[in-house]
Amino acid sequence: MALLAAVCFVFCLAVAEGQGTNQNDGPHSTITGFRAPLEYYDPPYELQVKSFLEGAEAEPGTDGLVFIRDAKLLTYHEDGSKEMIVKAPQCTYDTRQHVVSSAGPLHVQEMDNNIQVEGVGFYWLQTNSYLHISNQQQTTVYGKLTNTFSP
Amino acid sequence: MKKLFILCAVLGVVILLASRWNLPAAETDSQALLGTSTNRTTITSLQGDFYMRSNVYIYRGDVHVDNPQMKLRCELLVTEAPKLPTDQGKYDRATATTNVVIDWVDDKGTNHATAEKAIYTYTLTNTAVAPSIHWETNAFLVLIGDPIVTNVQGVFRSDPIVWDRINDVITTTNFNRTDIYQTPSNNAAPGFFQTAPTTPAKKAVPTK
Numbered sequence: 001m002a003l004l005a006a007v008c009f010v011f012c013l014a015v016a017e018g019q020g021t022n023q024n025d026g027p028h029s030t031i032t033g034f035r036a037p038l039e040y041y042d043p044p045y046e047l048q049v050k051s052f053l054e055g056a057e058a059e060p061g062t063d064g065l066v067f068i069r070d071a072k073l074l075t076y077h078e079d080g081s082k083e084m085i086v087k088a089p090q091c092t093y094d095t096r097q098h099v100v101s102s103a104g105p106l107h108v109q110e111m112d113n114n115i116q117v118e119g120v121g122f123y124w125l126q127t128n129s130y131l132h133i134s135n136q137q138q139t140t141v142y143g144k145l146t147n148t149f150s151p
Numbered sequence: 152m153k154k155l156f157i158l159c160a161v162l163g164v165v166i167l168l169a170s171r172w173n174l175p176a177a178e179t180d181s182q183a184l185l186g187t188s189t190n191r192t193t194i195t196s197l198q199g200d201f202y203m204r205s206n207v208y209i210y211r212g213d214v215h216v217d218n219p220q221m222k223l224r225c226e227l228l229v230t231e232a233p234k235l236p237t238d239q240g241k242y243d244r245a246t247a248t249t250n251v252v253i254d255w256v257d258d259k260g261t262n263h264a265t266a267e268k269a270i271y272t273y274t275l276t277n278t279a280v281a282p283s284i285h286w287e288t289n290a291f292l293v294l295i296g297d298p299i300v301t302n303v304q305g306v307f308r309s310d311p312i313v314w315d316r317i318n319d320v321i322t323t324t325n326f327n328r329t330d331i332y333q334t335p336s337n338n339a340a341p342g343f344f345q346t347a348p349t350t351p352a353k354k355a356v357p358t359k
Contacts, residue, residue, distance in 0.1 A: 075203075119199065129203040137199035137210065141192040 034058035034068060038098070038126055045078045051126060052076070053093060053100065064096040073100055073124065085109045086124065086131075098126035106133070114142045192218040196228070206232040214247070221255040223247060225269075240275040240286065251294075260303050266312075267296020290316040305331040 034057065039050040052075075055068035073086040087109075091102035101123045108117035108131075117140075119133035197212030208230045216223035226249035233242055247269040255262050270293045279285035292314040294300075300307040309323035 117199070117201075131199075131201040131203065133199040133201075135197065137194075137196045139194040139199070139210075141194075143190055 029060070031058040031060070032056065034066075041078055048078055048080055049076055051129075055091075061092075064094060066093045066095060067091075068093060071100075071102075075129070082111045084111060086122075088122070091122075100124040100126070116140045116142075190219075192216065194228070206234055221253070223254075223269075224250070224252040226250055238277070238284075240277055241273065242275075243273045245271045251296075262300070262302045264294060264298065264300045266294040266298035269294050288317055292316060303332065304334070305329060 033054075035052070035054040037049045037052050040046055041048045041050050051073065053068070054072050054074075056070035057068070059067045061067055067090070069090050071086075071088045071091045073088075073091075075083040077083050085108070086100075086106055088102050088104060088106045090104055091100055091106075093100050103121050105120050106118065106122045110116070117133070117138070119135060119137040121134035123132040123134070124130070194210060194214070194216050196210035196214040198210075200209040200211070202208070210228040212226060214223075214225050214228045216228070225247040227247070229244075229246045229248075231242075231244045231246075235241060249267065251264075251266045251269045253262075253264045253269065270291075272289070272291050272293075274289045276287050276289070277284055278287045293311050294314075295311040298308070298310055298312045300312065307329050308327040309329075310325050310327060311323060313322045313324075314320075315322070
């Protein structure tokens with residue numbers, strides 16, 4: 001499944017580059033409308049994307065790095081509903097390490113419970129869904145607090 | 152990320168605990184705590200680690216949890232909410248560590264607690280034999296590390312302070328000291344009680 005995701009990513013990268021407005025030839029071409037699935041669920045949900053990365057512009061770099069502007073990282077539940085959206089003015093995706101990172105600000109919107117997280121500087125490890133915010137972390141929970149737990 | 156809500160639920164429990172445990176906070180915090188409810192809770196820290204697969208969230212450095220009814224300060228806050236099948240109940244835990252300060256309000260005023268560590272544990276367990284279902288709930292807040300709770304009634308010291316929220320019972324295995332302030336409802340022999348300070352101490356010095 002990881003191989004499938006990698007193939008899809010490369011394919012989307014190629015398609016986006018083909019459709020984009022290439023300002024320059026060579027390795028630093030700018031891609032517009034970057035969109036790429038990063039990971040799929042295991043069977044029986046193998047057709048459901050688990051995480052998806054998109055951006056207004058992307059620029060392939062060396063060593064498997066992709067520099068993305070106006071990036072949006074989306075994660076999904078097994079049923080296809082959105083789990084969270086991470087937005088960042090700019091970030092870097094390491095296609096080899098499967099890491100999305102940035103020294104700049106980020107905004108996270110959790111869809112189910114209306115929770116927002118903000119911070120400056122982050123590191124998202126795709127393989128185990130780990131998000132590290134390195135500075136100025138702020139989580140905001142909207143809605144009335146409750147302790148009514150029920151299965 | 153979804154399970155961040157569990158943290159809020161835990162904090163909600165703390166608030167409800169506060170409503171039953173009449174122990175107050177510093178007067179200077181009263182106005183802020185009694186401010187208009189916005190139904191919004193913020194958790195700020197220097198850093199945050201979100202292990203989404205295991206639903207473990209770690210807030211590091213100068214952690215502040217702010218809610219209209221409750222404020223929590225500490226250096227490290229860890230929330231754990233393992234994913235369990237819905238028919239197997241729940242296990243949630245929040246642990247605040249290092250210089251823990253909790254201020255909350257209830258119907259009798261503000262409350263103030265300090266400790267080195269505060270642990271809230273919530274479990275929901277099916278104690279019946281399948282296919283029957285009988286859910287048993289346990290919810291405990293444990294304060295350890297020279298915990299001191301101050302309110303209009305007095306100053307309470309023991310280590311640990313164990314608060315069974317379900318049964319609303321507070322116990323300790325190492326009672327230290329309690330100072331009870333004289334009030335109209337507990338007017339015993341003259342001079343028996345201490346006189347309540349006009350401004351409750353925000354952090355009392357533990358006696359050894």
